[in-house]
Amino acid sequence: MRIVCPFCGERELGEFTYLGDAKPVRPAAGASQDEVFDYVYLRDNVAGGTSEYWYHGGGCRAWLKITRNTLTHEISSVDPAAGVGAAKAGA
């Protein structure tokens, strides 16, 4: 698997870190216990096309949003995920 970073070009997988499914959205403060449980623990765990976050730590250090097929490892799109890191960290 190689990833074409929009900033650095095609790079080998070892430069990147997987940061998880892009679908779950951190619940707002004051969310119910069920919503938090859902966000922290439950996963769709899709077999097929899914969108996920990756981090290009060995390159430009950008967060990327990647559409990938979990059955074939085929990558169909790579986009900058502007602001996602800050949002995930709750900043």
Next chain:
Amino acid sequence: MKYSIFSLARAALSGHKTWQRTWRDASPKDRYDVVIVGGGGHGLATAWFLASEYGIRNVAVLEKGWIGSGNAGRNTTIIRSNYGLPGNTGFYELSMKLWERMEQDLNYNTMVSQRGVINLYHSDAQRDAYARRGNTMRINGIDAELLDLAAVRKMMPFLNFDNARFPVQGGLLQRRGGTARHDAVVWGYAHAASALGVDIIQNCEVSGFVRDANGKVTGVETSRGTIGAGKVGMAVAGSSSRVAAMAGLRLPIESHVLQAFVSEAIKPLIPGVMTFGAGHFYVSQSDKGGLVFGGDIDGYNSYAQRGNLPVMEDVCEGGMALMPMIGRVRLLRQWGGIMDMSMDGSPIIDKTPVDGLYLNAGWCYGGFKATPGSGFVFAHLLARDEPHKEAARFRLDRFRRGAMIDEKGVGAQPNLH
């Protein structure tokens, strides 16, 4: 057929041409008391214990490919019971005791080899952690020995003891740990279960659940037609989320690929199973002489049953750090398996919120050693409708209750367990 020294001698005299097949490849009946989805080690062990221990013999095991084509046939065959947390300690020891009598129970040579498992430590902190784990094991009646440097040197003189970054300081040894022949475990359970009347149905993929007006599961839709069931037990390893989704369930599980590697055969070198505590690398030597080893998962969700090169490089580096001389040994084979990575790294054995549907999942990359124990406690749950006492902490709602069994201490990060 029953195996004995006489059957062996008889077959030898006729040039080994008279061996019969060891289990029946059955066709589906209309209905069973219990249907097990998944013909891996866990599914087959469950069926055998249902029949042998709980007297429930109208049982079918449905396997989408051939039995053992999943992780049961893809793992690095390590068995051990060196766990430190309540829940795990008792369960894995129950499993170890079942390994120790498996060949007699099944009348099948599963090549259980208690050659010892040693976890090496490389720092004072790691020694203390292993001492604590060893003590926990001994308090629970499980064997454990903390070895110092001199003892490790004597046992494995070929290690790179002068490694400045990861000096070997000693190890935690469980002598009763070791390996078993994984394919034989599958065939052994199939052999014994089939003899008690269990139907083993291959090339039969479950594609949906049949539910009654109250939502209770009353059967399964399969590629070989609809099959009725009093109860349905899932033991589909890396496919748990996909099968559970057919019943509308979302699980605290992600699917990840783990790779395994085998080198060309060399003379006997490694006495038992050895793990490198400074990285993640584990190795044993097969009876044919190949080094069988592995390390971390690839770290991203996958259903592809194949891995990628960076992990291969990382695993080989781990091996080289311990044993630089294996750098000249050629790698023969590599493959991947898809595992359920649960959110705390521990298994789930429970009824599901769907009536009639039972779950055996989340074994991560350590479920081979659990095979007999998993079958035993899952059969108990299916037969009695209550958890076996050694599996009472493996409930599905433990994540909601905050009662995780997080042996590695990394929280809800399935790709780090």
